[in-house]
Amino acid sequence: MNLGLQDRVAIVTGASQGIGKYIAEALAREGCDVAICARTESDLEEAARDIEEEGADVLAVPMDVTEEGEPERLVAETAERFGRIDVYVGNVGGNRRGKFEELSDEDWEDLIDLNFMSHVRVSRAAIPHMREVEGASICYISSIFGRELGGAGLSLYNTTKSALISVSNVMAQELAPEIRVNSVAPGSIRYPGGSWDQRVKENPEEMKQFVDQNIAIERFGRATEVADAVTFLCSERASLITGTCINVDGGQSHSLI
Ligand SMILES: NC(=O)c1ccc[n+]([C@@H]2O[C@H](COP(=O)([O-])OP(=O)(O)OC[C@H]3O[C@@H](n4cnc5c(N)ncnc54)[C@H](OP(=O)(O)O)[C@@H]3O)[C@@H](O)[C@H]2O)c1
Numbered sequence: 001m002n003l004g005l006q007d008r009v010a011i012v013t014g015a016s017q018g019i020g021k022y023i024a025e026a027l028a029r030e031g032c033d034v035a036i037c038a039r040t041e042s043d044l045e046e047a048a049r050d051i052e053e054e055g056a057d058v059l060a061v062p063m064d065v066t067e068e069g070e071p072e073r074l075v076a077e078t079a080e081r082f083g084r085i086d087v088y089v090g091n092v093g094g095n096r097r098g099k100f101e102e103l104s105d106e107d108w109e110d111l112i113d114l115n116f117m118s119h120v121r122v123s124r125a126a127i128p129h130m131r132e133v134e135g136a137s138i139c140y141i142s143s144i145f146g147r148e149l150g151g152a153g154l155s156l157y158n159t160t161k162s163a164l165i166s167v168s169n170v171m172a173q174e175l176a177p178e179i180r181v182n183s184v185a186p187g188s189i190r191y192p193g194g195s196w197d198q199r200v201k202e203n204p205e206e207m208k209q210f211v212d213q214n215i216a217i218e219r220f221g222r223a224t225e226v227a228d229a230v231t232f233l234c235s236e237r238a239s240l241i242t243g244t245c246i247n248v249d250g251g252q253s254h255s256l257i
Contacts, residue, residue, distance in 0.1 A: 004135070004236030006031030009082040011074065013065055013122060014092030016043040018194055019141060019186065019223045021050070023089050026227035027234070028056030032087065035059040035078040057082070065092055066113040071121035075129070085129040087234045090119035090140040090164070097153040107156060115160035120167065130179050137234040138171070140164045140183040141226070142245060144253035147185050161185075165245045172243030180242035182233045187249025190220035216251025 010027045014020040016038035024034045028051050036051070038044045041062040048060040059081045063070045078085055093115045096107060119140055130136035145154060146161030165183050172181040188210075190196040200207045200220075211218060229248045232238055247253055 001237060003030050003231065005087075005231070005234070008032045008086035008133075009035070009078065009084050010087035010089060010234070011035045011078055011085060011122065011126065012089040012091055013037055013074070013118065015051075016040060016047045018191060019189060019226050020089070020091035021047050022191070022223035022227040023091060023230050024051050024056075024058075025054050026224070026231045027087065027089075028052075028054035028058075030231060030235070031055070033057040033059075033082055035061060035074065035081070037061045037063050037065060037074050037092075039064050065118040065122070066110070071118055072125045075122060075125035078126075079129050084133055085126050086133050086136050088122060088126050088130070088138045089230055089234065090122060090138070092118055093141060093143075093161075095154075095157045098156070099153060100155045103156065111156040111160050112163075115157070116163050116167075119164060123171070127175065127179065135236055135239065136179045137238070138168070138175075138179060138181045139230050139233050140168050140181075141230070142183045142185045144185045144187050144247060144249050144255075146183075147245065147247070147257075148253055148255040168245070169243045176242060180233075180238070182238075182241060182243070183245040184226060184229050184233065185245050185247045185249065185253070186221060186226045187215065187247070187252035188220050189223055189226055191223040194223075196220055214252055215249075219250065221248060221250055221252075 010032045012024040015024040015036035044060045048058040142164045143161040146165045150158045168181045168183045
C-alpha cells in the first residue's frame with residue numbers, strides 16, 4: 001500500500017529513543033524528512049543517524065519542550081530547513097506518580113507542560129504551515145489511561161492524557177477540512193531499554209503475571225506497532241479519519257467508548 005508520504009515533512013517530539021524514535025524511523029521509511037527533538041544531545045544525534053539510514057533528511061534540535069519559546073523554535077527551524085510541514089506527531093510525554101493530596105502545584109504544572117502544553121504550543125505554531133499543504137495531519141500519543149482509569153497514584157498522567165484526546169477531538173472539528181487531528185492510545189509497550197523492559201528484567205515472574213492478567217494478546221506491545229498505527233493515521237490512506245483515538249494495546253484496555 002502506498003501511504004502517500006513521500007517527500008513530506010514530519011515533526012516528532014521526544015524522538016531520541018523509545019516510541020518517538022520508532023515513529024520517526026517509520027515515517028522516514030515512507031519517504032518523509034523528519035525533525036526530531038529531545039534534551040540529551042548525544043542521544044538525539046545518535047537517533048538522527050539511525051533515522052537517516054532509513055533514507056530521510058533529519059533535523060535534530062536539542063531542546064526541552066517545556067521551556068518557553070522552544071516549541072515555537074522547533075517549528076520555525078523545521079520550516080526554515082525543509083520549507084514545509086505536513087505532519088506533527090506529539091509524542092513527548094512522561095509520568096509522575098503520587099497521591100493526589102500530596103501533589104504540588106509544581107508537579108501539576110510540570111506534567112501539564114510536558115504532556116499537554118508542549119503539544120498545544122507546537123501545534124499552534126505549526127498550523128499556519130500545515131494549512132499551506134494538502135493533507136496535513138496531527139497525531140498525539142496519549143495512552144489507554146487517557147481513555148479509562150489508570151488507578152491510584154496516576155492523577156497527573158490520567159488527567160493530562162485525557163486532556164490530549166479531548167483537545168484533539170475539538171481541534172479536528174476546528175481544523176477540518178485542511179488538517180486532520182487524531183490520537184493514539186498505546187497500552188504497555190516494551191522496547192529495549194524502556195521502562196517495561198527494565199521491569200521485566202528486574203521482576204520477570206511478576207511481569208509475566210501482569211501480562212497474563214492484563215493483556216489479551218498475551219504479550220507486551222511493540223514500539224513498531226505503535227509507529228505503524230501513527231504512520232497510517234498521518235498518511236493519505238487515513239483521509240477520512242479525524243477526531244479519532246485508536247487504541248494500540250493488544251486488548252489491554254476495557255473502555256466501551
Ligand atoms: N512506553 C509505554 O508503554 C507507553 C504507554 C502508553 C503511552 N506512552 C506514551 O508514549 C510516549 C513515548 O513514551 P516512551 O515510553 O517512548 O518514552 P521514553 O522512552 O521516556 O522517551 C521519551 C523521549 O522524550 C524525550 N523527552 C523527555 N522529556 C523531554 C522534554 N522535556 N523535552 C524534550 N524531549 C523530552 C526523551 O529524551 P530526553 O530524556 O533526552 O529529553 C526521549 O527521547 C509518551 O507520551 C508516553 O506517555 C508510552
